Amino acid sequence: MASLLASLSDLPRRISLFLDRPGFPWKRLVLGFSIGQYVFESLLSLRQYQVLKRTKPPKTLEDEVSQEVFDKSQAYGRAKSKFGFISNLYNLTTNVATYQFDVLPKLWTLTGTWLANYAPERFSGEISHSILFFFTFNFISQLLSLPTSYYSTFVLEEKFGFNKQTRKLFFTDLLKSQGLMVALGTPILAVFLKIIQSTGPQFFYYLWVFAVTVQVFGITIFPIFIQPLFNKLSPLEPGELRERVEKLGTRLKFPLTELYTIDGSKRSAHSNAYFYGLPWKKHIVIYDTLIAKSEPVEIEAVLGHELGHWSLSHTTKLLGIAQAHLFYVFALFSIFIHNNSLYHSFGFHDSHPIMIGFILFSEALSPMDTVIRFLMNILSRKFEFEADKFALDLGYKKELARSLIKLQIENLSTMDADWLYASYHYSHPILTERLKALNWKSDGKVSSVDVKLNGDGKVVKATDREL
DSSP states (O other): OHHHHHHHHTHHHHHHHHHOOTTOOHHHHHHHHHHHHHHHHHHHHHHHHHHTTOSSOOGGGTTTSOHHHHHHHHHHHHHHHHHHHHHHHHHHHHHHHHHHTTHHHHHHHHHHHHHHHHSOGGGOSHHHHHHHHHHHHHHHHHHHHHHHHHHIIIIIHHHTTOBOOOHHHHHHHHHHHHHHHHHHHHHHHHHHHHHHHHSGGGHHHHHHHHHHHHHHHHHHHIIIIIHHHHOOEEEOOSSHHHHHHHHHHHHTTOOEEEEEEEOGGGTBSOOOEEEEEETTEEEEEEEHHHHHHSOHHHHHHHHHHHHHHHHTTHHHHHHHHHHHHHHHHHHHHHHHTTOHHHHHHTTOSSOOOHHHHHHHHHHHHHHHHHHHHHHHHHHHHHHHHHHHHHHHHTTOHHHHHHHHHHHHHHTTOOOOOOHHHHHHHOSSOOHHHHHHHTTOOOOSOSOEEEEEEOTTSOEEEEEEEOO
16 A cells, blocks of 8 residues: 555656656647637638528528628638637747747846846845746737737627727726736735745645635626726616516525626627635626516526526536646646756747746647636536426526527627537537427417618617517
8 A cells, every 4th residue: 555655646647757758749739729729710610601691591590690790600600619719829820939939038138138237136136036927928918919819809799899999098908917926916926836845845835825825816806896997887676676686586595696788889899797705605797788688587597597607506517617727837847847848848948937838738628628618618508408398497487588689799709609600619618409398389478579771781779569
């Protein structure tokens, strides 16, 4: 038994030695996977694009969706798909160029020079250098992503009537996000690196505990300090909707503490609702766009679905899986942290900074993360069906179906999908799958929606029509 335990305890070291092979082409491996993933995802997108060229809605929705709305939904989907081809190619190009031309070691040297020439001596050392490098690299990444982000917001979303942001708000949000990253990221990154430096080969245990602590801290401060920087949360006014939601929470014994509306309409016309908080103190947030476009009973049905996730412990299970995955990442990083061949392959011959090691390790781990994401999508879709069933058992069959159809139409969401594309990309089932699982049929009793479009094809107003 003692020899078995000794062998197991020595396993990480042996794996580390096995993976640290001089001359191993880590860079070519990482870049090859990045290119291969782009090609694979592009082929999936081409399959989906053929679906987006269909001229008739799915049979399940043919009585619910007008031809005009379906055509506009398909056009919106095709526009996003075309943009996806270009933006993904742009991202691939910048990523390949970053590693092919050794931008990381050059930037590490440059930020080290800045630190030596302009910072007080007390800020010398790997932690200060890593923080300066990280924020410089992040700033450059933000600049590179700005053209695609701007186009998506002010051209694509604007064309179809969903963007509500001004350019001032867009750039203000960007500056606030960067400010928050510096304010919160500096101490978090400093502690992250200090733990690795000071706790030895078993650092991943302490790092995992620290990461969990940071997550709990983030959940606590987000609604108090961070959310108000971007959106205004207001208590939901007394009325039918509030009464319905509070009764639903009481019925399910949901620990509802606060019920808010959020001014999502100042950025987008898309609708949403969510809950957050610690296990004993939950908050429900409903977008003003959802309130404006839906009846109280429909919103109640949507929240019945959302609270189904809580009642069925989906949030707890996903949180547990996330923590297990985080522990696995940190544990695996402990094997790669001193991998000389990985550093050398990406141009780091004289120094092996921890921050750089984690970035390179994350790139090398990318294929496994793709598989995990695919499996998580499968699990997530399973949970969505279960939450729909939960709402169905609460008696919301008609209301949930009506709300799903209405939201699908108002958001011009894709109404059909290639099965392989959906399996890889979608964390939620498509509408036709959800309606089928609800055993719903258009029998003249469920209200549908007519969407009024202006001359430019933008959504102006959605109104109910009785079948």
